[in-house]
Amino acid sequence: MNFEQTEEQRQLADSLNKYLASNYGFEQRKAILQSASGISDAVWAAFAEMGLTALALPEEDGGFGGGALDLMAAMEACGQALVVEPLLDHIALGTRLVAKAGNAAQRAAWLPGAIDGSVKLAFAGLEPGRRYELAPATTTATRKGAGFVLSGAKAVVVGAPTATRLVVSARSDEGPSLFLVDPAQPGVAMNPCRTIDGLRAADLTLSEVALPADALLGTAGGALPVIDEATDFATALLCAEAIGAMTYANDATLEYLKTRKQFGAPIGVNQALQHRMVEMYITTEQARSMAILAASTVDNERDPKARQRAVSAAKVKIADAARQVSQEAVQLHGGMGMTEELKVSHTFRRLTMIAQRFGDADHHLERYAALG
Amino acid sequence: MDLSYSPEEDAFRHEVRGWLEANLPADIRAKVVGYQGLSKEDYLRWHRILAAKGWSVPHWPVEWGGTGWNITQRYIYDEEFGLAGAPLLPPFGPNMCAAVLHRFGTPAQKQRFLPRIREGDDFWVQGYSEPGAGSDLAALKTRADRQGDHYVVTGQKIWTTLGHYGDWIFCLVRTDFTAEKRQEGISFLLVDMKTPGITVRPLILMDGGHEVNEVFFDEVKVPVENLVHEENKGWTVAKYLLGHERMGSGAVGAAKREVAALRALAAREVKNGRPLLEDPRFRDRLSRAEIELQALEITSMRFLDQMRRTGQPPGADVSMLKIRATEIQQMITELMMQAVGPLAAPFKGVEGGEVDAFASRLAPRYCNYRKASIYAGSNEIQRNIIAKMTLGLPA
Numbered sequence: 001m002n003f004e005q006t007e008e009q010r011q012l013a014d015s016l017n018k019y020l021a022s023n024y025g026f027e028q029r030k031a032i033l034q035s036a037s038g039i040s041d042a043v044w045a046a047f048a049e050m051g052l053t054a055l056a057l058p059e060e061d062g063g064f065g066g067g068a069l070d071l072m073a074a075m076e077a078c079g080q081a082l083v084v085e086p087l088l089d090h091i092a093l094g095t096r097l098v099a100k101a102g103n104a105a106q107r108a109a110w111l112p113g114a115i116d117g118s119v120k121l122a123f124a125g126l127e128p129g130r131r132y133e134l135a136p137a138t139t140t141a142t143r144k145g146a147g148f149v150l151s152g153a154k155a156v157v158v159g160a161p162t163a164t165r166l167v168v169s170a171r172s173d174e175g176p177s178l179f180l181v182d183p184a185q186p187g188v189a190m191n192p193c194r195t196i197d198g199l200r201a202a203d204l205t206l207s208e209v210a211l212p213a214d215a216l217l218g219t220a221g222g223a224l225p226v227i228d229e230a231t232d233f234a235t236a237l238l239c240a241e242a243i244g245a246m247t248y249a250n251d252a253t254l255e256y257l258k259t260r261k262q263f264g265a266p267i268g269v270n271q272a273l274q275h276r277m278v279e280m281y282i283t284t285e286q287a288r289s290m291a292i293l294a295a296s297t298v299d300n301e302r303d304p305k306a307r308q309r310a311v312s313a314a315k316v317k318i319a320d321a322a323r324q325v326s327q328e329a330v331q332l333h334g335g336m337g338m339t340e341e342l343k344v345s346h347t348f349r350r351l352t353m354i355a356q357r358f359g360d361a362d363h364h365l366e367r368y369a370a371l372g
Numbered sequence: 373m374d375l376s377y378s379p380e381e382d383a384f385r386h387e388v389r390g391w392l393e394a395n396l397p398a399d400i401r402a403k404v405v406g407y408q409g410l411s412k413e414d415y416l417r418w419h420r421i422l423a424a425k426g427w428s429v430p431h432w433p434v435e436w437g438g439t440g441w442n443i444t445q446r447y448i449y450d451e452e453f454g455l456a457g458a459p460l461l462p463p464f465g466p467n468m469c470a471a472v473l474h475r476f477g478t479p480a481q482k483q484r485f486l487p488r489i490r491e492g493d494d495f496w497v498q499g500y501s502e503p504g505a506g507s508d509l510a511a512l513k514t515r516a517d518r519q520g521d522h523y524v525v526t527g528q529k530i531w532t533t534l535g536h537y538g539d540w541i542f543c544l545v546r547t548d549f550t551a552e553k554r555q556e557g558i559s560f561l562l563v564d565m566k567t568p569g570i571t572v573r574p575l576i577l578m579d580g581g582h583e584v585n586e587v588f589f590d591e592v593k594v595p596v597e598n599l600v601h602e603e604n605k606g607w608t609v610a611k612y613l614l615g616h617e618r619m620g621s622g623a624v625g626a627a628k629r630e631v632a633a634l635r636a637l638a639a640r641e642v643k644n645g646r647p648l649l650e651d652p653r654f655r656d657r658l659s660r661a662e663i664e665l666q667a668l669e670i671t672s673m674r675f676l677d678q679m680r681r682t683g684q685p686p687g688a689d690v691s692m693l694k695i696r697a698t699e700i701q702q703m704i705t706e707l708m709m710q711a712v713g714p715l716a717a718p719f720k721g722v723e724g725g726e727v728d729a730f731a732s733r734l735a736p737r738y739c740n741y742r743k744a745s746i747y748a749g750s751n752e753i754q755r756n757i758i759a760k761m762t763l764g765l766p767a
Contacts, residue, residue, distance in 0.1 A: 001677055003673070026408075177440045286668065290663070292373060292670060
């Protein structure tokens with residue numbers, strides 16, 4: 001039993017926190033949000049420079065052979081700063097799927113760029129109207145000659161507008177399969193949006209997109225376990241990101257309770273508010289424990305069912321906690337908490353979307369119960 | 373980070389588990405898992421079994437009979453007790469009074485009381501709360517007037533847990549009514565409950581059980597050598613003891629055992645032709661309780677790890693463990709009661725009638741466990757502590 005970070009983990013978190021403190025302040029983030037692409041190339045390059053893109057990849061692919069536990073503190077820092085660059089989608093989904101499913105040639109073609117920052121990968125998994133279902137159904141891959149033809153639609157693909165390649169899940173005759181798709185390819189139509197929490201995403205329409213044989217990642221029909229694993233890994237990182245965002249919400253709210261004066265005294269003298277603040281704090285610590293469990297599980301648990309059950313338990317707690325902490329942070333800030341001017345309202349939006357991403361509490365309660 | 377126990381710790385757990393399997397009397401275990409109260413004789417019998425093994429006071433200094441275990445081993449020991457349905461010894465003697473004696477007792481006091489506490493010769497109880505001094509303990513009024521080599525104690529204590537089993541009671545009493553600060557006139561006394569002038573009156577709780585008492589003192593003569601620490605310094609002793617509350621790891625083990633029992637119960641009950649365990653509404657509530665418990669276990673381990681690394685007792689935010697542990701206990705008792713549905717209502721057979729023994733204890737258990745968020749510093753007091761000490765919110 002040991003809950004201490006390793007020296008490497010601490011150093012990574014320190015340098016990322018330092019970087020974000022001077023390059024990702026509220027105004028700097030606002031400028032990024034308002035830029036054309038909605039992400040900062042400089043920030044992306046810095047992430048790659050710090051090794052965030054390489055950390056969870058195997059050494060034979062040029063990575064550091066680390067896992068979710070190594071990324072926890074970094075994801076927490078991203079959550080505190082409300083980073084909008086699609087780092088999680090790139091490392092935990094797009095890149096991880098290529099690394100886990102791809103053959104040697106595909107890994108050699110894409111992973112070096114994914115590591116050095118020149119390649120951004122996004123995962124097109126969800127389909128309109130099918131909620132959090134990971135098995136593709138309405139997007140189909142039909143064999144044509146040696147290659148495939150993809151048709152269908154994908155919903156809210158985070159990072160798609162800036163992606164070099166999309167990893168698209170589609171149902172082939174053999175079952176769920178993964179394909180590498182160039183977003184500029186004929187037949188790929190993108191309807192980009194900004195999400196409520198400031199990410200860039202897109203809905204995709206795939207109209208008879210012709211793909212060569214080597215666009216298939218892994219074996220046709222064998223993608224679901226890989227997608228499941230990557231999504232659990234991404235969920236574990238999302239839990240860590242949520243802890244960062246909740247920590248910010250708590251810190252900001254506590255500071256507000258101590259400094260905002262009404263009736264001649266700081267509003268924090270009121271027990272009605274103190275106890276709510278304490279509950280936010282305890283809930284965050286309980287959620288942190290489950291985020292640690294999720295990261296430790298995706299790194300160490302080899303049985304998929306046990307892994308899914310633990311990740312679902314964590315996501316239930318994170319979703320409940322994110323909802324409670326974000327709502328209370330706004331309430332205790334009063335009207336100011338509602339405004340665009342305060343980071344608390346942005347944190348509220350991020351936590352609200354985190355609560356739902358990769359499955360809300362109901363979704364994960366159901367999966368948790370079904371597995372045990 | 374690593375959430376697993378070391379092979380040595382696993383071996384220790386195995387040893388404790390094996391010993392409990394072989395030595396925990398079946399009738400005592402049956403009472404614990406069946407939610408029946410233990411008699412004084414049950415407690416003392418179990419205490420003597422532990423003492424014979426050398427395990428009655430693991431956390432004491434080795435020269436007084438402690439085991440020399442580290443805090444992780446002590447945590448595992450407590451957790452295994454909870455899992456096995458073994459009662460933890462009531463904390464008043466081995467934990468509370470002993471902690472005070474180890475820290476403040478004279479050599480003579482230690483020699484006189486500690487071995488008897490270790491061996492289970494005396495049953496100790498706690499005399500803190502009074503009708504007018506609950507959360508605000510410093511408002512206590514029970515007076516102890518010095519007369520020669522005795523104090524004469526007059527007043528009333530309340531909520532005295534297992535007071536009717538008590539051989540000895542440690543009390544906070546007021547020895548100075550003129551002190552500028554209320555806290556400065558309080559002393560810590562050890563009182564033999566056989567002394568004339570002491571009356572114990574039961575307080576029957578809403579579960580029908582007799583667990584707590586009122587204790588009345590009417591000119592009770594207490595020898596001066598039973599004063600611990602200096603006169604009027606009792607508040608220092610009381611504060612020291614507060615920092616000694618256990619982390620409640622027994623509660624995690626017991627809650628795990630009860631969740632397993634709850635699952636078994638819900639698997640037998642049938643709703644709409646299916647086991648209640650598969651009912652989505654019931655299942656969601658059970659799952660949330662399980663998840664909160666899993667989080668509590670890891671949070672407890674985080675506190676433990678911090679204590680292990682720093683060698684320091686936990687800070688004020690350890691209060692969060694008490695809050696969440698009691699909330700989870702209450703969730704479980706509620707789900708248990710609801711799992712048996714209408715069978716929870718029968719309480720006691722009358723005129724030759726009989727009730728389902730286990731089901732009939734679930735509603736009383738639910739009623740009884742409302743105490744958990746009230747005792748040992750109500751959960752609101754615990755939140756006050758975190759607000760002030762950890763978060764630095766203004767008073």
